[in-house]
Amino acid sequence: MTAEDLPALSIADVQSLLRRREVSAREIIDALVARIEAVDPEVGAYLSLDREAAAKDAEKANVDLPLGGVPLAIKDIINVMGQPCTCGSKILNGYRATYDATVIRKLRTAGAIPFGKTNLDEFAMGSSTENSAMKLTRNPWDLSRVPGGSSGGSAAAVAADIAFGALGSDTGGSIRQPAALSGIVGFKPTYGRVSRFGLVAFASSLDQIGPLTKTVRDAALIMNAIAGHDPQDSTALNEPAPNYTAKLGEDLRGVRLGLPKEYLIKGIDPQVKAAINAAVKQMTSLGAEIVEVSLPTTEYAIAVYYIVATAEASANLARFDGVRYGYRAENPKDMLDLYGRTREEGFGSEVKRRIILGTYVLSSGYYDAYYLRAQKVRELIRQDFAKAFEKVDALVSPTSPVPAFKLGERVADPLQMYLADIFTIAANLAGICGISVPCGFAEVDGHRLPIGLQLLGKALDEARILQIAHAYQQSTNWHKARPPIAVGGRKA
Amino acid sequence: MPRNSELDVAYVARLARINLTEAEAELFQKQLDDVLKYVEKLRQADVSHVEAAAHALPIFNVFREDAPRDWFPAEQALSNAPRQANGLFIVPKVVE
Numbered sequence: 001m002t003a004e005d006l007p008a009l010s011i012a013d014v015q016s017l018l019r020r021r022e023v024s025a026r027e028i029i030d031a032l033v034a035r036i037e038a039v040d041p042e043v044g045a046y047l048s049l050d051r052e053a054a055a056k057d058a059e060k061a062n063v064d065l066p067l068g069g070v071p072l073a074i075k076d077i078i079n080v081m082g083q084p085c086t087c088g089s090k091i092l093n094g095y096r097a098t099y100d101a102t103v104i105r106k107l108r109t110a111g112a113i114p115f116g117k118t119n120l121d122e123f124a125m126g127s128s129t130e131n132s133a134m135k136l137t138r139n140p141w142d143l144s145r146v147p148g149g150s151s152g153g154s155a156a157a158v159a160a161d162i163a164f165g166a167l168g169s170d171t172g173g174s175i176r177q178p179a180a181l182s183g184i185v186g187f188k189p190t191y192g193r194v195s196r197f198g199l200v201a202f203a204s205s206l207d208q209i210g211p212l213t214k215t216v217r218d219a220a221l222i223m224n225a226i227a228g229h230d231p232q233d234s235t236a237l238n239e240p241a242p243n244y245t246a247k248l249g250e251d252l253r254g255v256r257l258g259l260p261k262e263y264l265i266k267g268i269d270p271q272v273k274a275a276i277n278a279a280v281k282q283m284t285s286l287g288a289e290i291v292e293v294s295l296p297t298t299e300y301a302i303a304v305y306y307i308v309a310t311a312e313a314s315a316n317l318a319r320f321d322g323v324r325y326g327y328r329a330e331n332p333k334d335m336l337d338l339y340g341r342t343r344e345e346g347f348g349s350e351v352k353r354r355i356i357l358g359t360y361v362l363s364s365g366y367y368d369a370y371y372l373r374a375q376k377v378r379e380l381i382r383q384d385f386a387k388a389f390e391k392v393d394a395l396v397s398p399t400s401p402v403p404a405f406k407l408g409e410r411v412a413d414p415l416q417m418y419l420a421d422i423f424t425i426a427a428n429l430a431g432i433c434g435i436s437v438p439c440g441f442a443e444v445d446g447h448r449l450p451i452g453l454q455l456l457g458k459a460l461d462e463a464r465i466l467q468i469a470h471a472y473q474q475s476t477n478w479h480k481a482r483p484p485i486a487v488g489g490r491k492a
Numbered sequence: 493m494p495r496n497s498e499l500d501v502a503y504v505a506r507l508a509r510i511n512l513t514e515a516e517a518e519l520f521q522k523q524l525d526d527v528l529k530y531v532e533k534l535r536q537a538d539v540s541h542v543e544a545a546a547h548a549l550p551i552f553n554v555f556r557e558d559a560p561r562d563w564f565p566a567e568q569a570l571s572n573a574p575r576q577a578n579g580l581f582i583v584p585k586v587v588e
Contacts, residue, residue: 098571191549192549234554237551300533303530303531307534323573323581323583325572326572327574328575335586340506340511353520359507360499360504360524373534373539375545376537376543377542378544380537459548
């Protein structure tokens with residue numbers, strides 16, 4: 001194997017080369033940097049790269065640890081000590097993290113090297129990464145299309161073989177949807193399974209950190225490193241985290257898969273529908289049993305989400321006031337002027353829109369009609385899932401109703417952008433876990449565009465969901481396909 | 493400004509301490525009117541027997557030991573300040 005081939009490897013494969021001393025951690029970083037420099041100018045996945053820090057970490061890497069010597073990209077909303085953390089926003093331009101998030105500390109303990117901060121929709125608000133104030137990220141399968149979002153930089157980096165794996169955050173689908181649109185694996189753990197300490201908060205009751213990887217096994221490897229209780233996050237569940245790789249390899253006999261009948265909506269792309277049907281058939285042939293289930297409150301999920309998430313965001317983003325960190329408007333004449341102009345100049349449109357909506361639904365006279373009612377419907381959604389999981393082990397659906405759309409196609413109409421989150425959003429409201437795995441391609445304008453299969457599991461049942469996803473993935477070749485830019489980069 | 497909901501974007505933006513240009517306020521008014529129209533569907537849900545869920549998972553009264561531990565010093569806490577002096581954040585005069 002030559003150095004040019006290294007970046008295409010999975011985490012499991014690169015770690016095994018490192019452990020056998022067939023390659024050094026420094027050689028891995030160098031090979032990755034060379035590929036990033038060749039490919040990323042076209043993809044635009046990274047916002048910052050600290051080559052020196054990574055080289056230093058590589059020199060002292062303990063390759064016998066589970067993730068020893070493996071560089072992992074980090075969504076630029078997770079604090080990595082000494083590195084920028086822009087959140088894709090002008091308001092945090094120039095900010096440098098003064099501490100490591102718990103997930104970063106845990107990755108380091110497992111031997112991994114956090115390397116490179118990836119692009120995102122500003123404060124993770126968006127489904128296309130076009131809301132980043134920093135740069136445009138392109139889908140490696142078709143550079144005229146979006147990589148999905150909000151963890152679009154992480155997804156594009158992994159898909160283009162310019163990261164072995166990455167961390168993202170998922171508030172309404174922000175790991176699973178870009179994974180689907182970019183043709184990789186994206187895993188959202190149960191709410192509270194992974195500490196949010198050091199993740200810049202968007203919607204605190206929905207946000208969850210998780211891995212974006214080339215394979216299900218890699219996602220399980222990262223979960224082994226980052227899951228578990230954290231006294232610094234009061235919402236991190238005090239439950240022992242299992243070994244997520246232990247069940248991988250078990251087959252699908254006796255597994256019950258639920259098809260929610262409300263998910264057969266109009267507006268699902270016919271090629272997406274065909275790929276999902278084929279995947280369901282494939283899992284049946286592997287021994288899974290299909291059960292029709294009902295999630296009657298599906299039609300309310302998006303409405304509930306855009307009330308709860310914006311309400312929480314309006315409170316969380318109050319901290320960006322130009323006083324303690326980040327951008328400050330010039331020559332403020334008083335405090336109100338400082339706040340008003342700092343936030344006018346520092347925030348982009350989508351963030352302002354959501355803060356205003358969130359402020360409104362929490363305001364006197366409207367709280368009961370919007371926020372309180374949304375919280376009650378949220379409870380109904382949670383109960384719907386609980387009932388469905390009495391009958392099945394996992395729920396199956398497309399991750400996104402459509403493959404990657406064109407850059408610019410949906411920016412003018414926020415509501416249309418929101419509606420595309422129909423399959424991912426409810427999992428965050430219910431706090432359950434979910435994964436997106438590649439399950440085929442759509443042919444559009446001469447490009448192959450990846451399609452993602454979503455599997456949702458009940459709270460804390462991550463090991464089971466990873467096992468089912470792994471069994472399916474092992475029976476297909478979809479995850480082995482590489483986008484033209486990665487293959488081209490390899491030849492160069 | 494014309495609007496199709498009770499939301500007054502210009503007023504709420506002031507509550508949220510965000511200055512808006514007139515063009516921005518007008519655009520957001522239209523876009524958020526659409527969103528509010530969409531969320532009206534929640535009125536159809538029967539929530540008469542439901543308790544509000546602030547969280548998806550039942551977590552109550554989380555305590556940890558009140559023990560001192562190391563944290564970053566003031567100098568580091570101030571390291572990202574737009575303006576600072578004498579170990580303090582500098583802001584426009586608030587009290588005459």
